[in-house]
Amino acid sequence: MADTKIPRQDIPKQTPEERRKNFNEVALGYNKELAQLEAQRCIQCKKPFCIEGCPVEIDIPAFIALIKEGDFDGALAKMREKNLLPGICGRVCPQEEQCEIKCVLQKRFGAVAIGRLERFIADYEIEQDKMVIPPVADPTGKKIAVVGSGPGGLTVAADLAKLGHKVTLYEALHAPGGVLVYGIPEFRLPKAIVSRECHILEEMGVELVTDFVVGRAATVDELFEQGFDAVYLGLGAGLPWFMNIPGENLAGVYSANEYLTRINLMKAYKFPEYDTPIRVGKKVAVVGGGNVAMDAVRSSIRMGADEAYIIYRRSRTELPAREEEIENAEEEGVIFQFLVNPVQYIGDDTGRVKQIELLKMELGEPDSSGRRRPVPIEGSEYKIDIDTVVVAIGNGANPLVPGTTPGLETNKWGNIVAEVETGKTSKKAVWAGGDIVTGAATVIEAMGAGRIAANSIHEYLTTGKW
Amino acid sequence: MFKIVERERVNPVVNKFVIESPIIAKKREPGQFVIFRLHEKGERIPITIADADPKAGTITVYVQELGKTTFEMGKMNAGDEIADVVGPLGLPTPIEKVEGDIFAVAGGVGSAEVLPIARKHKEVGNKVVAILGYRSKDIVILEEEFKSFADEVYITTDDGSYGREGFVTHELKDHLDKGRKIAEVIAVGPAIMMKVVSDLTRHYDVKTMVSLNSIMIDGTGMCGVCRVEVGGETRYACVHGPEFDGHKVNFDLMLKRLASFKEEEKISLDRYNAAVGGENG
Ligand SMILES: Cc1cc2nc3c(=O)[nH]c(=O)nc-3n(C[C@H](O)[C@H](O)[C@H](O)COP(=O)(O)OP(=O)(O)OC[C@H]3O[C@@H](n4cnc5c(N)ncnc54)[C@H](O)[C@@H]3O)c2cc1C
Ligand SMILES: Cc1cc2nc3c(=O)[nH]c(=O)nc-3n(C[C@H](O)[C@H](O)[C@H](O)COP(=O)(O)OP(=O)(O)OC[C@H]3O[C@@H](n4cnc5c(N)ncnc54)[C@H](O)[C@@H]3O)c2cc1C
Ligand code: SF4
Ligand code: FES
Numbered sequence: 001m002a003d004t005k006i007p008r009q010d011i012p013k014q015t016p017e018e019r020r021k022n023f024n025e026v027a028l029g030y031n032k033e034l035a036q037l038e039a040q041r042c043i044q045c046k047k048p049f050c051i052e053g054c055p056v057e058i059d060i061p062a063f064i065a066l067i068k069e070g071d072f073d074g075a076l077a078k079m080r081e082k083n084l085l086p087g088i089c090g091r092v093c094p095q096e097e098q099c100e101i102k103c104v105l106q107k108r109f110g111a112v113a114i115g116r117l118e119r120f121i122a123d124y125e126i127e128q129d130k131m132v133i134p135p136v137a138d139p140t141g142k143k144i145a146v147v148g149s150g151p152g153g154l155t156v157a158a159d160l161a162k163l164g165h166k167v168t169l170y171e172a173l174h175a176p177g178g179v180l181v182y183g184i185p186e187f188r189l190p191k192a193i194v195s196r197e198c199h200i201l202e203e204m205g206v207e208l209v210t211d212f213v214v215g216r217a218a219t220v221d222e223l224f225e226q227g228f229d230a231v232y233l234g235l236g237a238g239l240p241w242f243m244n245i246p247g248e249n250l251a252g253v254y255s256a257n258e259y260l261t262r263i264n265l266m267k268a269y270k271f272p273e274y275d276t277p278i279r280v281g282k283k284v285a286v287v288g289g290g291n292v293a294m295d296a297v298r299s300s301i302r303m304g305a306d307e308a309y310i311i312y313r314r315s316r317t318e319l320p321a322r323e324e325e326i327e328n329a330e331e332e333g334v335i336f337q338f339l340v341n342p343v344q345y346i347g348d349d350t351g352r353v354k355q356i357e358l359l360k361m362e363l364g365e366p367d368s369s370g371r372r373r374p375v376p377i378e379g380s381e382y383k384i385d386i387d388t389v390v391v392a393i394g395n396g397a398n399p400l401v402p403g404t405t406p407g408l409e410t411n412k413w414g415n416i417v418a419e420v421e422t423g424k425t426s427k428k429a430v431w432a433g434g435d436i437v438t439g440a441a442t443v444i445e446a447m448g449a450g451r452i453a454a455n456s457i458h459e460y461l462t463t464g465k466w
Numbered sequence: 467m468f469k470i471v472e473r474e475r476v477n478p479v480v481n482k483f484v485i486e487s488p489i490i491a492k493k494r495e496p497g498q499f500v501i502f503r504l505h506e507k508g509e510r511i512p513i514t515i516a517d518a519d520p521k522a523g524t525i526t527v528y529v530q531e532l533g534k535t536t537f538e539m540g541k542m543n544a545g546d547e548i549a550d551v552v553g554p555l556g557l558p559t560p561i562e563k564v565e566g567d568i569f570a571v572a573g574g575v576g577s578a579e580v581l582p583i584a585r586k587h588k589e590v591g592n593k594v595v596a597i598l599g600y601r602s603k604d605i606v607i608l609e610e611e612f613k614s615f616a617d618e619v620y621i622t623t624d625d626g627s628y629g630r631e632g633f634v635t636h637e638l639k640d641h642l643d644k645g646r647k648i649a650e651v652i653a654v655g656p657a658i659m660m661k662v663v664s665d666l667t668r669h670y671d672v673k674t675m676v677s678l679n680s681i682m683i684d685g686t687g688m689c690g691v692c693r694v695e696v697g698g699e700t701r702y703a704c705v706h707g708p709e710f711d712g713h714k715v716n717f718d719l720m721l722k723r724l725a726s727f728k729e730e731e732k733i734s735l736d737r738y739n740a741a742v743g744g745e746n747g
Contacts, residue, residue: 212489251725271734
């Protein structure tokens with residue numbers, strides 16, 4: 001029996017005081033008892049709206065029912081039918097905007113904690129210490145190059161490998177995972193989870209080639225010459241935007257990508273044990289209000305900053321970051337400065353940033369995104385002393401592959417144009433998906449796009465019809 | 467893993483390495499570079515491809531010992547393996563037959579970086595003049611290689627222990643003053659040297675390209691640490707360069723950005739020295 005009198009179960013976390021000092025995961029996850037208690041809350045809707053909210057259509061009530069019964073292996077299998085990376089999605093998906101917001105209990109009792117249950121099941125799998133390698137069909141003799149090993153590329157690789165195709169996964173960096181390894185910090189997504197998933201792929205016969213920049217080491221056309229039958233481009237949105245204001249190139253001003261790459265991928269938080277340095281000062285200003293900005297500002301606190309600011313041009317209501325992460329940031333002592341925008345950075349005589357000049361804003365009419373547009377207040381400039389700046393205002397499309405691939409259409413922002421229903425690009429036998437097509441979005445959307453493209457690629461490879 | 471097949475100390479501060487890297491060896495063009503990560507805990511450092519043998523599948527680099535990572539690399543030997551080598555990165559140098567001479571001007575280990583560019587210019591039929599500057603006689607490298615193909619080779623040393631006493635700019639100025647028809651000067655070396663060369667040639671209105679050695683991480687345009695200002699615009703040295711019009715580069719900004727991690731670099735080197743019981747640097 002479902003029991004709506006049970007309150008939504010909180011997830012145990014490290015205390016703010018503790019976690020300010022370490023990079024260990026903040027949320028500790030449900031134990032079996034908590035998971036089964038939470039699972040009891042689900043009323044097993046005949047027409048489950050939660051599934052509609054899930055971009056990969058996980059059979060949510062079914063896996064929750066299995067958790068309730070204590071059949072964790074069954075729940076895991078049910079989950080894996082649709083979701084390749086539950087340990088990752090359970091941690092970073094914005095469930096509050098996807099499945100949970102649609103849950104019928106949402107308004108009166110609080111939604112079932114679907115994301116936490118998803119994570120529980122993934123953690124259970126790791127605890128069992130047995131790696132289940134999905135069965136792989138007989139070899140078809142077809143070769144596919146997947147470019148980019150973010151969540152999108154990993155999904156395409158897994159889906160096609162299962163169908164018996166030979167997949168080579170090319171990654172520019174020295175480690176696979178895309179934003180999951182270079183962007184999202186350890187305290188939100190332990191890197192061991194990502195490398196485990198990549199290991200499973202290799203066990204399934206996917207060849208992983210790191211240190212390989214497509215467009216430089218080989219162009220897309222050269223990949224075809226080498227005998228690939230299809231190419232998937234999951235390049236991500238890997239080109240940091242700056243605001244083009246004075247002082248942005250001073251030492252001590254980082255893009256969020258640089259800052260997070262140093263800390264996460266290169267492990268600068270363990271400098272000097274690891275060689276890559278980072279300099280995080282005592283007063284850090286992070287410009288922006290998305291997940292990337294939250295990750296940067298919370299990393300700053302862990303790196304020892306006394307004051308870590310979020311500088312955001314709208315108000316708290318408009319912050320695009322996940323609510324859970326905003327709350328975590330607040331608990332950890334992040335100082336939010338709303339309705340301000342940087343106009344310039346001021347350096348000392350060695351060329352290091354020492355001040356930020358801010359302009360106050362007020363909210364005007366809603367803009368095309370439906371959010372109220374920030375309007376500058378004339379003459380309201382003021383300065384604050386800071387010694388480190390992280391610019392986290394978004395990422396665009398990297399032109400490296402489009403620029404070396406004749407016949408590949410891009411839009412005016414440089415994103416690759418691909419059909420929503422198939423992932424097909426303007427170039428024959430080339431598919432694309434994820435952030436390189438949509439602009440910076442989410443892990444699950446990149447995975448969803450990857451699944452759609454994998455189906456289309458499989459159809460093309462079996463029928464020969466483009 | 468990428469195997470070192472040959473290693474030679476070519477002067478007290480520079481090592482030559484020949485490294486197995488078949489894909490890069492086939493694909494690379496003069497002006498391009500690779501990024502190394504020596505081991506799991508290593509940082510990523512950019513190094514120019516000085517030469518390559520597509521048949522043997524190897525690339526050749528010259529690495530000057532400056533800090534922790536380059537000293538550590540200097541201790542590696544034939545048979546050792548490098549965890550990561552990625553490339554070729556950056557845009558190839560545009561090279562075609564031109565009216566007038568090509569002046570390849572290099573400082574220190576920059577002579578290894580300009581070598582493939584100068585050689586290719588010669589191959590397409592240009593007259594190539596090399597001006598190579600070193601601190602002193604004991605660190606002169608690659609003189610024979612340049613002499614084997616360049617039309618003229620001039621060596622300068624700061625202390626006068628070999629070749630002409632003084633800087634590369636002294637030699638270059640003489641040629642400019644003589645009114646030689648110079649199609650292009652390519653200057654590669656420490657930022658300060660490239661700045662001085664650019665300042666000189668600006669007066670003579672001679673096209674000057676420089677290869678910028680800014681700090682890098684990924685080398686694909688993803689992180690933005692390599693940004694430089696050229697003609698007032700922000701450019702990424704790893705994807706828009708590394709070569710830029712020397713007359714338009716904001717060298718002062720670049721020098722300041724290069725010093726971004728000075729203190730951390732010292733901590734790293736001191737710690738390394740303590741560990742190996744050495745006195746490097
Ligand atoms: C700091 C940060 C925090 C985020 N937090 C969240 C979150 O909490 N929840 C959420 O859902 N989303 C979050 N996102 C967004 C999410 O990570 C992305 O939408 C998602 O990773 C996109 O996946 P992708 O497969 O399209 O590409 P990416 O993950 O960007 O991966 C692309 C990969 O392709 C490689 N590549 C690019 N060009 C080449 C080339 N020429 N040759 C070879 N390889 C190449 C890149 O090196 C990279 O590894 C966050 C993003 C960032 C930066
Ligand atoms: C495109 C390019 C090509 C290069 N080619 C060569 C070459 O052929 N031979 C050669 O000897 N050197 C070359 N360099 C410079 C070389 O990368 C640095 O000397 C090396 O990174 C220093 O590392 P370190 O740890 O030994 O010294 P550190 O102590 O880290 O630094 C010493 C100095 O090197 C610079 N530096 C530090 N880290 C980096 C980094 N990640 N990227 C670039 N510069 C850095 C700093 O300004 C510092 O002052 C090149 C640089 C670039 C950008
Ligand atoms: S909508 Fe909520 S209650 Fe209904 S099946 Fe989905 S999770 Fe369970
Ligand atoms: S090195 Fe990262 S953008 Fe150039």
